[in-house]
Amino acid sequence: MNRFLQRGLWCLLFAGIVLGGDRIGGAALSKLMEGADFRYSRLYTERAGGKILIAGNSRGLSFFEPHIAEATGYSTTNLSYNGLPLVVASVLLQDHIDQYGNPEVLLLEVSMLDARMSESLLPAFTAYARHSPRLTKLLRDRCPKDFYASELSHLYRYNSQVFQRALHHRNRSDKDWLATNPLSAELQESVAEWKLEFAIDPEAIEALSELSKYCRRKGVRLELVTAPYYPPFVDNLANLSELQNAAGQAAGLPVRDFSLEVKGPENFADYQHLNQAGARKFVEALIAENVLPVSTE
């Protein structure tokens, strides 16, 4: 056989092996991910459907699902994730509502309007793109390189922390995903040294506005909330009220401010995050202020 032809055939065979292996690997990983007891895997495999629907970044995790379900009597779905961008949250929430019907209330933690970190997590959702036309469109528009790379290589779809998190929750629930440790003495002492200024993201503002319109159209009750911060740290937040005003204006709703609601270092894992003990107090406050409904059944 001609050497040139032989080399061409080897190249074709090689391309076949690479693509074939990629597709087989991708299919296996997809199965693994879909079977996981992880929030987005449940969302897209008909295993979600909470009557209380929540979204936020890492601070959104302090809407602790087991406490809320216990205190309100309603099933709860928390779609929060560390650094979750509001544009993605909006898509996930709309997918949830379309698939499972209207919840009693939709809670949104407003620090999601902060632009820091948001872009880096966006491509991680290529793992779930094939389940959602909305997500597909968002990824194609916002991170085309990653989107098309994930079309070319199916293994690449699962090259993300979201997939790894799903794998971590393969056989264990993610509903207890909240720290238990109290604020360390060292952090208590050094609180004055830590400052935070929100970088309000115009695209997040737009996404919130769209989400608010969608909720009105669907008749879903949307509540904007500021979850508690460690009280001595609140003075170090340069522009919390600016953030709240921006959120309120975008959604045409008031922001329910619980930033000073929980006190004491025993209730916080760090300055911005409640631990499980603090989360329980936060839920009590949300119920007392009628932000969370209580089932009469």
Next chain:
Amino acid sequence: MLFNSLSFLLFAVVFVTIYFLLKGRVRIAWCLLGSYFFYGWWDSRFLLLIIFSTLLDFFLGKRIHAETDIKKRKLLLWCSVFANLGTLAFFKYCNFFIESFSAVLQQVGLSASISTLEIILPVGISFYTFQSMSYTIDIYRKKLEPEKQLIRFATYIAFWPQLVAGPIVRAGHLLPQLRIDQRFDPGNLVIGLSFILWGFFKKVVIADNLGLYVDQCWLEHELSTSLTVWLAVFFFSIQIYCDFSGYSSIAIGFAKILGFDFPRNFASPYFAKGFSEFWRRWHISLSSWLRDYLYIPLGGNRHGRFRTGINLTITMLLGGLWHGASWTFVAWGGLHALYLIGERVLSRVPGFSKISLPSWLVNPLKISTVFALVSFAWIFFRSPSFEIAVNLIERMLDWEEWRPELIRNKLWAVKGLGLVGILVVLELVNQRLPLHNLALRSPLFRMLAFASLLWLISFFGSFGSNSFIYFQF
């Protein structure tokens, strides 16, 4: 231009294709043009520096060779050394000297407000300066004939595969290869691709993933718990190895495709059983450069133990300073000097070398000790200041926080450990059965190995266009 970027991949395809369509001087001109384009992609202004270095050493090399008067030869050599080191000193060490001088004045009670200069550090300046200097020194030592064609010499200095982060290739090694019209060889393509894929695997799969954990730990060092810091230090040892050896591997691979043999720059350094051996395995092109052009001219080990210790210390301190203008790099070099001296002292302790233990026990012990002490030195290398380095060491020794549940970013930690596991297995296999040899012999193995590396890169790779650590040097 970063090796791990789309623009570079396009550049490489176009460059290699046209390279093999050309011959003779036109091909060399293409190499030079490509190399200047590659460098100028970052900042074209600094091409002038490379051109200055090139012209200076090309003409000085000729003059040194032609000169018969020993004193004049020496004077010409010093001109080359001063001009090269002067340029390096200005761009790399100017602010460091100003700040250090200012600090010394403050220590003796003199208030000094000397302002620093806003100087951009040209990428790869330490590499091409050393490469250029070795040329004139070798001519002075009559080990090398000067290159007749400026264009070839300029290509030697700026050759893109190794321009910004080595390996530092000596003129005696590369210039003769540049005189031959290398033909396209499918065997070279296979070997080159195996080096490139292996290099990319080390860089984007191992180094960049571990870097996420390491960067976070150093950035938030005040919040990092004991075990977190231990893990981060361990990860950084692996990260810097994979980052740098990955770059070297990619450089060697591209050079191989073009028909050039570059020297090996790393030889599984973390399997070294002693510090001298470590330096024969780590960044070989720099350590051998320092040995040949600094340590041996200082006297090497020829003037007794004390002088040997002094020579080692000077070499390692300057080696540390070569990496960056900071006292933390000097401390890193100083620690390695201490290790090397300590090793020599221990080997002469009566009875110490006679302790006979089975090799299955001694070798892992030696390897672990070397790795642990090298990793300890990396803390200073990685830290932007002594305060941060000391803070991290203090945190490592805080035994009350020695609890796995306090490890931060557990998901990254678990992923990092898994990736290190994969690396160790592949390194061990690659050590005994080199990938490029097997790839050359068996087409089936080649396809499976290349496909597996591509799958691993696709599934685990970090594609944030992270720069190579050694670019800053």
